[in-house]
Amino acid sequence: MKVEFESPDQYGQMHPKETPELVIAKMEEMDRALESMAMEEKIMYSTALQRCPDLVRYEERLKFLRCEVFHAELAAKRLGSYWD
16 A cells, blocks of 8 residues: 655654544554564564563554654564564
8 A cells, every 4th residue: 555645844854644444554554564574583573572561562663653754564574673
């Protein structure tokens, strides 16, 4: 799914139009990217899923997507390395 952007704000930054459809599609894309990552890139993320799943819940993963402006693969890499 292609990300559409709003008009630039007062600082010239363009923010994505965050719709429920976009969030669902990009979260699924991020899940696929996490699954395809090598285990050594996400070993601590996998451990966090087992030991403290509350910290890896949907809302927390969404923060990584927003940080990477809905680039799911970049968000997956950031999430995987965050727990190292």
